[in-house]
Amino acid sequence: MLIVQKFGGTSVGDLERIRNVARRVARYRDQGHDLVVVVSAMAGETDRLLSLAHEITPDPSPRELDMLVATGEQVTASLLAITLKALGYPARAFLAHQIPILTDALHTRARIQDIQPERLREALSRGEVAVVAGFQGMTEEGDITTLGRGGSDTTAVALAAALKADLCEIFTDVEGVYTADPRIVSRARKLEKISYEEMLELASAGAKVLDIRAVELAMVYKVPVHVRSTFSEAPGTIITEEDEEMEKVLVSGVTYNRNEARISLYGVPDQPGVAARIFGPIAERGILVDMIIQTGRPDGRADLTFTVPRTTLREAVRLVEEVARQIGAERVESAEDIAKVSIVGAGMRTHAGVAAKMFETLARHGINIQMISTSEIKVSCVIDEKFTELAVRALHEAFGLDRPPEEER
Amino acid sequence: MLIVQKFGGTSVGDLERIRNVARRVARYRDQGHDLVVVVSAMAGETDRLLSLAHEITPDPSPRELDMLVATGEQVTASLLAITLKALGYPARAFLAHQIPILTDALHTRARIQDIQPERLREALSRGEVAVVAGFQGMTEEGDITTLGRGGSDTTAVALAAALKADLCEIFTDVEGVYTADPRIVSRARKLEKISYEEMLELASAGAKVLDIRAVELAMVYKVPVHVRSTFSEAPGTIITEEDEEMEKVLVSGVTYNRNEARISLYGVPDQPGVAARIFGPIAERGILVDMIIQTGRPDGRADLTFTVPRTTLREAVRLVEEVARQIGAERVESAEDIAKVSIVGAGMRTHAGVAAKMFETLARHGINIQMISTSEIKVSCVIDEKFTELAVRALHEAFGLDRPPEEER
Numbered sequence: 001m002l003i004v005q006k007f008g009g010t011s012v013g014d015l016e017r018i019r020n021v022a023r024r025v026a027r028y029r030d031q032g033h034d035l036v037v038v039v040s041a042m043a044g045e046t047d048r049l050l051s052l053a054h055e056i057t058p059d060p061s062p063r064e065l066d067m068l069v070a071t072g073e074q075v076t077a078s079l080l081a082i083t084l085k086a087l088g089y090p091a092r093a094f095l096a097h098q099i100p101i102l103t104d105a106l107h108t109r110a111r112i113q114d115i116q117p118e119r120l121r122e123a124l125s126r127g128e129v130a131v132v133a134g135f136q137g138m139t140e141e142g143d144i145t146t147l148g149r150g151g152s153d154t155t156a157v158a159l160a161a162a163l164k165a166d167l168c169e170i171f172t173d174v175e176g177v178y179t180a181d182p183r184i185v186s187r188a189r190k191l192e193k194i195s196y197e198e199m200l201e202l203a204s205a206g207a208k209v210l211d212i213r214a215v216e217l218a219m220v221y222k223v224p225v226h227v228r229s230t231f232s233e234a235p236g237t238i239i240t241e242e243d244e245e246m247e248k249v250l251v252s253g254v255t256y257n258r259n260e261a262r263i264s265l266y267g268v269p270d271q272p273g274v275a276a277r278i279f280g281p282i283a284e285r286g287i288l289v290d291m292i293i294q295t296g297r298p299d300g301r302a303d304l305t306f307t308v309p310r311t312t313l314r315e316a317v318r319l320v321e322e323v324a325r326q327i328g329a330e331r332v333e334s335a336e337d338i339a340k341v342s343i344v345g346a347g348m349r350t351h352a353g354v355a356a357k358m359f360e361t362l363a364r365h366g367i368n369i370q371m372i373s374t375s376e377i378k379v380s381c382v383i384d385e386k387f388t389e390l391a392v393r394a395l396h397e398a399f400g401l402d403r404p405p406e407e408e409r
Numbered sequence: 410m411l412i413v414q415k416f417g418g419t420s421v422g423d424l425e426r427i428r429n430v431a432r433r434v435a436r437y438r439d440q441g442h443d444l445v446v447v448v449s450a451m452a453g454e455t456d457r458l459l460s461l462a463h464e465i466t467p468d469p470s471p472r473e474l475d476m477l478v479a480t481g482e483q484v485t486a487s488l489l490a491i492t493l494k495a496l497g498y499p500a501r502a503f504l505a506h507q508i509p510i511l512t513d514a515l516h517t518r519a520r521i522q523d524i525q526p527e528r529l530r531e532a533l534s535r536g537e538v539a540v541v542a543g544f545q546g547m548t549e550e551g552d553i554t555t556l557g558r559g560g561s562d563t564t565a566v567a568l569a570a571a572l573k574a575d576l577c578e579i580f581t582d583v584e585g586v587y588t589a590d591p592r593i594v595s596r597a598r599k600l601e602k603i604s605y606e607e608m609l610e611l612a613s614a615g616a617k618v619l620d621i622r623a624v625e626l627a628m629v630y631k632v633p634v635h636v637r638s639t640f641s642e643a644p645g646t647i648i649t650e651e652d653e654e655m656e657k658v659l660v661s662g663v664t665y666n667r668n669e670a671r672i673s674l675y676g677v678p679d680q681p682g683v684a685a686r687i688f689g690p691i692a693e694r695g696i697l698v699d700m701i702i703q704t705g706r707p708d709g710r711a712d713l714t715f716t717v718p719r720t721t722l723r724e725a726v727r728l729v730e731e732v733a734r735q736i737g738a739e740r741v742e743s744a745e746d747i748a749k750v751s752i753v754g755a756g757m758r759t760h761a762g763v764a765a766k767m768f769e770t771l772a773r774h775g776i777n778i779q780m781i782s783t784s785e786i787k788v789s790c791v792i793d794e795k796f797t798e799l800a801v802r803a804l805h806e807a808f809g810l811d812r813p814p815e816e817e818r
Contacts, residue, residue: 015464052488055424057495064494064502068487071480078477079461085473086466093473097506098551142507 001166002034002124006134006156009043010173011230012076015083021171021230022083025129029089034124036163038134038156039080041072046135062107066136066146070096073133073152081131091129094120096136096144101155103137103145110137110145111213112154115162132159150211157214161221168218169226170210176227176236177202177209179401180254184389187402191252192235195242198252198344201378205342206257215239242346250354251345251399254392258339258385260290261313262370263320264305267297267330274327278304281319287312291340291373291382301330305371307382310336338370339388342380343395355379361398367391410575411443411533415543415565418452419582420639421485424492430580430639431492434538438498443533445572447543447565448489450481471516475545475555479505482542482561490540500538503529505545505553510564512546512554519546519554520622521563524571541568559620566623570630577627578635579619585636585645586611586618588810589663593798596811600661601644604651607661607753610787614751615666624648651755659763660754660808663801667748667794669699670722671779672729673714676706676739683736687713690728696721700749700782700791710739714780716791719745747779748797751789752804764788770807776800 005025012018021037028035049069053060077093084091099119103110123130134152137145147154153170160168177199180188194202196219203212209227218225218239228236246252268274282289292306308316313334321332341362348354355372358379362369367390371382383391396402414434421427430446437444449455458478462469486502493500508528512519532539543561546554556563562579569577586608589597603611605628612621619636627634627648637645655661677683691698701715717725722743730741750771757763764781767788771778776799780791792800805811 015461019465049484052424052484053491056428056488056492059495060491061494064487064490067502067504068484068491071483074480074483075458075461075477078473079465081473082462082469082477083465085470086468093476095476095553144504 003167004036004156004160004165005169006038007171009040013043026089036130038132039076040152045072066107067144070136070144073135077131077133092123093131095133097138101137105139109148112158117162153211153214157217160223168223171230175229180396184392185396191237193238195346199239201344205255207255246346250347251343253344254395256341259310260307261310261336262307262338264333266303267301270300278323291371293371337385338382339385340380340382341391344378348377361394365394412576413445413565413569413574414578415447416580418449422452435498445539447541448485449561454481475516476553479545479553482544486540486542501532502540504542506547510546514548518557521567526571562620562623566626569632577632580639584638589805593801594805600646602647604755608648610753611664614664616664655755659756660752662753663804665750668719669716670719670745671747673742675712676710679709687732700780702780746794747791748794749789749791750800753787757786770803774803
């Protein structure tokens, strides 16, 4: 098999852990697999480099910032290749520009545009383990870019797609994808399998186990992904195409997100183009609006409520207050103490009543729902932040997630 | 003027020092100069990276070792460019592969083969300061190489040659080139000017102010080099072509080298090809032999004494002992407690008696001369290591180096 493996920052946090990774890779080689190994920077290194730059100026030039932080993955890739060779396994470290992995020029959050995997194939055909520095890319002009947080996941899946690999294994510091955050729900269960769509909804709803762009890529290119722990031999969670068995599962997981904040704009006059005037300036600043609810009022005006990332709340409120003055809205309010709780499951497509059961469960525990949004396979509710744990536990139990699928469904 | 400046590891040792370098560069820009700035890794960083690799294995793979240590200069180049831009001076950081600086594939001690300076010229024509990561290069296959210790000096001079720069300034932690090591000779004087040939002899005789390959390059391409201190505004030493004034100076400097060791092979039978059999295996291992003396004996056999870098003594002795057995030599001896003391001066070409004065001075102080070697503008003597300081001081005084050239010569 041709396998692309990715090891995160904790997995390569020091030389001893890099040695463990090398031994694990070596065992795969002994079994005859061809391996491309993508590595992150050693835990803490990216933050150390970023803080050096931010000590100089709050606004370092993005091109040079990328050149700076890309050294983190370069160090790990070199050290892992050195370790593999020292163990007697031919290996070759690759930086993004040596493959190359071409991206656009949006420094600090570049997107992969093309991968030419010939050099990797040559290394594999020579029997070498190809060790690749994750997180980084190169523009057509030869500048170094980085893919943003979680970028090494994206590197791994993109390489797996380009190489038509049989499997992409994401080694991390958790055992896989759980029905809920095990720190909150002690009876949370590791999922054996989950569909791309469900994983995408889980990731966008706040589950941090896998970068959302990596899931998107895996879905588009149908790359089977195995999320598993670096520190154990236990199998993790396979992310793959939906199959019949999955469809029978009503709800696969409960997740939450405490990184959003709410802005409410009351008494918006009913006039054409008002939504564009409100959300235009916010979008221009690159602030992502997640949920939006508009409620009509008897007086013909409307109330508008939406959520933004908590870190951008202050800026967003400033922009909205300006627009509110211009259009003659009544007032602007904002709140940081909110949380978004979501249930995700492929089975929702064919089973009615899932949303109703969620609302009923929250109500039974005295939790008020401030906002609701739904997709085909997800229902999200914004609630008071202090109820987060209670809501997650209650939903986990209500949907029988602590019992293995055979029993319940 | 187009000036290439190089700042060493101590000069960029922390963010505050990088800021000082940026301010200095900014002043040159304000004066209207075009600038290419070559930087080393922050002091200690290269050693830290090397020791990581050597913690894994005593013999890390050279290709990946280069990829690893090259991150040191990449970090500094990024940080300096970020600092310059934060001060309002357009700047652009370049890695070796982005220029490119092409080298051979001799990892950890690669030699520059070609520089295509178009991208640097473009940056300069846009009014940008081009900040270049020193010490590194790229092979034709796109692999990262490093130029060995002192490599950033070589990068700077090579770029100055490729760009036909008006001047190459080497900023370091000393004030310039001295008539002797100021730590040993308190009355040592900073030289205003020195010829390439003299600097070459001083560097090869042990003076550490400038990398010897950088001096060679500067000589071949006639690049004027100014060695000066990062931490002061005082002018340093100009290294340039020999002029009439210089020729009048008998001796420009006294230097010493304690990094060599002596091997003596006694009773070597007189047979053709014996020197090749002795020095062949040593050369194959890349061990540099410096001085060689052969003395005939009445019995037809010969005694052979030579010096090698102290770090390679054990390996060299092992090789020589093997050959000694094969050719039937009497015995092998070695000594580490030696030092090489040298006097260098362009004036020796035209003035006789300099060597004699050196021998006489050492004799007067009771210092025994173990070996002698001479070039056109240098005389070197190997002596007992414990006499190093005494010899340097005595020679410095005997040749009147503590007095400015006007008085003496």
